[in-house]
């Protein structure tokens with residue numbers, strides 16, 4: 001049974017630190033995606049919003065917020081929050097509606113206006129909330145967790161600070177030509193080495209910033225796309241938002257501890273590989289079929305973990321893969337041709353949608369200045385707090 | 397000075413240092429044996445556990461105090477509240493430690509004076525109690541890791 005849906009339109013509001021309301025970014029992205037699809041807002045039967053939790057009530061009901069901003073049209077609505085995977089969950093909602101035959105055309109929108117500096121828990125004293133407690137009792141900021149993973153990679157797989165810097169240099173080069181990237185500036189290994197240590201072994205330029213931005217997709221059934229004159233649309237052929245399997249033995253934000261492996265052995269696939277595997281299975285392709293990948297490089301070191309998690313190489317092979325040039329533009333399977341989070345910074349609910357925008361443009365051959373030659377298949381993956389993560393496979 | 401101040405745990409029921417040995421406190425399933433930290437009082441989370449899963453299967457449990465460093469990192473900048481930072485900020489080190497017996501990885505600050513240069517992945521560490529922050533009334537303590545020996 002074919003369960004593909006078509007990506008008819010992709011649109012973004014550029015990432016930055018614009019200091020305006022998140023609704024404005026989402027609206028701009030939605031209009032761009034609709035224009036790209038050759039459709040108008042009243043054609044949309046279902047709108048799926050990805051929520052932001054740092055912008056008050058309108059952020060918690062993002063689908064309705066964007067629907068109102070576009071002008072109430074009677075479209076059905078949903079709003080989802082799944083940390084960094086919020087955008088993918090919104091795409092998943094829209095896909096389910098389309099595949100169930102409940103609608104032909106859906107709009108997915110996510111946007112954020114991010115605070116300055118470290119992400120911190122939402123306000124108020126909440127001694128029952130692990131996200132509050134990790135700051136209170138440990139001072140365990142997000143960079144601390146990223147640094148723990150980075151140090152572990154260095155000790156177990158021989159990653160070096162030079163490898164981490166090489167990821168930043170690569171992604172900064174990729175992002176140079178991307179009009180939606182926040183940072184479009186060449187970065188050298190010396191620049192990385194000269195930036196301040198935030199959480200040893202990671203430096204400021206190893207860690208992604210927080211950004212404002214908005215991204216949107218117009219999705220439809222493949223039949224609708226063909227009737228609309230798009231004979232060979234970019235298709236989403238696999239999408240997973242799988243949860244972890246007990247016992248989860250890898251420490252994730254905002255956990256104090258992993259599950260114990262004392263009584264039940266850890267699953268064959270750890271959480272991140274399992275997310276990707278589920279999407280590959282739906283799509284009926286494997287990592288060997290990929291032309292490119294967009295992965296969640298919250299830190300430079302995490303990009304290396306992802307190489308293994310999505311099957312680009314065996315565990316422990318990421319450093320060699322990076323050093324071979326395979327994951328740079330022009331290589332066998334470019335990773336983060338958009339420039340990644342290194343060039344964008346994180347706009348949480350928009351990010352997973354932005355990843356699929358990039359896959360769409362790449363598969364259409366329209367990623368000017370950063371095009372992966374002959375791109376036919378791509379995967380976008382991310383992981384967020386509290387057992388959230390997503391993988392989206394697109395093909396053409 | 398600080399010697400006259402009362403010592404209070406910064407969080408109730410997560411650790412004890414009462415008998416001279418610091419231990420993390422949690423719960424353990426009496427049906428399948430899975431231990432939990434922080435304490436889990438709702439229901440055993442092992443999907444294949446045959447216990448009643450109404451919380452009655454979860455009993456008080458004190459963890460073994462020894463493990464090996466899974467990884468470590470430090471904080472060079474003052475984190476946002478609710479972390480209570482001295483002024484000026486004092487950098488601190490955090491270790492993720494895999495407990496030998498219970499086979500889970502637990503985060504904790506490392507005792508003051510031990511930095512990333514003093515740590516290695518795989519190094520043996522043990523639990524202790526240390527001061528997280530202080531106010532005019534009391535010193536507030538938390539579990540911390542320190543190298544063995």
Ligand SMILES: [Zn+2]
Pocket residue numbers: 425426427428429430440441442445446447453
């Ligand atoms: Zn149990």
